[in-house]
Amino acid sequence: MTHTEISDQKHQERRQRRKRRNVRLLVESLAAPTVAIIVLALWQFGVPLLGLSAFILPTPLQIVERIGTDYRLLLNNTLVTLVETLAGFAIAAVGGVITAFAIFYSRLFERAVYPLLVAMQTIPKVALAPLLVLYLGYDFAPKCFLAFLLAYFPVVIATVVGLKALDKGMVDLVRSMGANEWQTFIKIRLPAALPNIFGGLKVAVSLAVIGAVIGEYVAAERGLGYLQLQASSQFDTTLSFASLIIIAAIGVVTFWAIELVERRAVFQREAAK
Amino acid sequence: MNALVGATRKLKGVDVAITNLTKIYQTRDGNDLRALDPVSIAITPGQFVAIVGPSGCGKSTLLSLVAGISPRTSGTILIDGQEVRRPHPKVGVVFQTDLLLYWRTVIDNILLPIEIKGWDRTRYTARADDLLAQVGLGGFAQKFPSELSGGMRQRVAICRALVQEPGLLLMDEPFGALDALTREQMISDLQTMWLSVKNTVMFITHSIEEAVFLADRVLVMSPRPGRIDIDLHIQIERPRSWKSRLESKFVEYMTQIHEIFEARGVLTNS
Numbered sequence A: 001m002t003h004t005e006i007s008d009q010k011h012q013e014r015r016q017r018r019k020r021r022n023v024r025l026l027v028e029s030l031a032a033p034t035v036a037i038i039v040l041a042l043w044q045f046g047v048p049l050l051g052l053s054a055f056i057l058p059t060p061l062q063i064v065e066r067i068g069t070d071y072r073l074l075l076n077n078t079l080v081t082l083v084e085t086l087a088g089f090a091i092a093a094v095g096g097v098i099t100a101f102a103i104f105y106s107r108l109f110e111r112a113v114y115p116l117l118v119a120m121q122t123i124p125k126v127a128l129a130p131l132l133v134l135y136l137g138y139d140f141a142p143k144c145f146l147a148f149l150l151a152y153f154p155v156v157i158a159t160v161v162g163l164k165a166l167d168k169g170m171v172d173l174v175r176s177m178g179a180n181e182w183q184t185f186i187k188i189r190l191p192a193a194l195p196n197i198f199g200g201l202k203v204a205v206s207l208a209v210i211g212a213v214i215g216e217y218v219a220a221e222r223g224l225g226y227l228q229l230q231a232s233s234q235f236d237t238t239l240s241f242a243s244l245i246i247i248a249a250i251g252v253v254t255f256w257a258i259e260l261v262e263r264r265a266v267f268q269r270e271a272a273k
Numbered sequence B: 001m002n003a004l005v006g007a008t009r010k011l012k013g014v015d016v017a018i019t020n021l022t023k024i025y026q027t028r029d030g031n032d033l034r035a036l037d038p039v040s041i042a043i044t045p046g047q048f049v050a051i052v053g054p055s056g057c058g059k060s061t062l063l064s065l066v067a068g069i070s071p072r073t074s075g076t077i078l079i080d081g082q083e084v085r086r087p088h089p090k091v092g093v094v095f096q097t098d099l100l101l102y103w104r105t106v107i108d109n110i111l112l113p114i115e116i117k118g119w120d121r122t123r124y125t126a127r128a129d130d131l132l133a134q135v136g137l138g139g140f141a142q143k144f145p146s147e148l149s150g151g152m153r154q155r156v157a158i159c160r161a162l163v164q165e166p167g168l169l170l171m172d173e174p175f176g177a178l179d180a181l182t183r184e185q186m187i188s189d190l191q192t193m194w195l196s197v198k199n200t201v202m203f204i205t206h207s208i209e210e211a212v213f214l215a216d217r218v219l220v221m222s223p224r225p226g227r228i229d230i231d232l233h234i235q236i237e238r239p240r241s242w243k244s245r246l247e248s249k250f251v252e253y254m255t256q257i258h259e260i261f262e263a264r265g266v267l268t269n270s
Ligand SMILES: Nc1ncnc2c1ncn2[C@@H]1O[C@H](COP(=O)(O)OP(=O)(O)O)[C@@H](O)[C@H]1O
Pocket: B025, B026, B027, B033, B035, B053, B054, B055, B056, B057, B058, B059, B060, B061, B062, B224
């Protein structure tokens, strides 16, 4: 074979390999939507077959239709819940990371605070909701606080675990270069802990949504939790489902948003392979 | 992978004077663990000293004391007449594992000590590129560690230790984690590299052969608590090649060290 023939053949092989990979990626990316469509279709066609009324179980199309007609109502309440969630989450993220740093650097602080944090974690925080209403009122504060309360712990734990997981050899390495503790932190500890921190943040944001909605269940005049409860009490199951779906959507979208930031901020170990 | 010589300029080796150095660790159960019995070593500038000893005899301990990353119990360490109280700016360290930061490119890993010392990055980038070329990793500056083999990664770690132009290079079993063939190549390349810079080196290993091949002097340590059992001057011409291993002098040195280990019960003949 001549040189050009060999390189031609190589080209073709590479092209085929790329094609096969593209097909695989396409199949993979279609997997989740396909499953979703099947489930929705079963739901859509199963409901009339079983003779269920919309009052028991509305069909997906009915729900979508309802979201369309009541979008103003839903949007207003969505904004309320979203703000509560994000505020609670932001405080939990900043506070949680700072707490974790303090736990990591101070043995005394760890001894004093860690057991309390763990103990607090065993209290069913949902059960605190009625008390929070008593102390913080009916408005924004108790929802935001509940969102914070649920989101805080996972951030602390994930960050502490991330900081502690660092190979001691790494610390010796930068010490041998003459690094002080601040440099060690910035160059090694923080970047090495970032994947864990983001893992914690992703768990936390989902919990923050739950916290906000539970706060609204207990006492509220606004928000998706409130709307859903109202709808249920009026036997408006379709609106109840519509609210539920938007609550879920908030969870998904905020999760994605964090993942997006993570992709920019954190080096992906796999990406380089 | 043939190493190019000459891209790097000669370094001024430092002298090292260790006197009556001891280290006692406090173990978890509150007992004392004597890792180093009084150790005294004097190294002249530009000498390549290998330290051989059985596992756990205190080799890494000795190295971390000289590197200034762990406090000594008693004794003195002088580098160029200066007492070591904190990491000395003229010292570069290579550890057993490469300890590359996976989120940094090869070039950024090599320049880490420069960043930490607050030196001018641009001035040292050219030197880092030279070093990379010298260890046969010319086109790899922008790669990430995960794209390199174990041997390549350790080469990068060596570049990282050399970029700051250290008068003293400390190496703690740098090739211990590599396969035999890679290791052989690395030993040969290290010699070439060192011949071009000629700084002072303390090279820790548990391989007798590696020590004799590389060093001007081999110090043999006793089992814990570590002491220097014997100080052997290796008089074999450089550059040494695999053929040097067949020379009678080479075999004699190895035999001598073997016999010490046998006498100490580190190695037994069954
Ligand atoms: N940080 C430490 N705390 C307690 N004991 C240690 C510590 N580091 C090393 N040792 C002990 O000191 C002895 C010498 O260890 P080391 O210097 O690592 O040996 P080597 O490098 O020769 O294998 C070993 O018995 C080890 O268990």
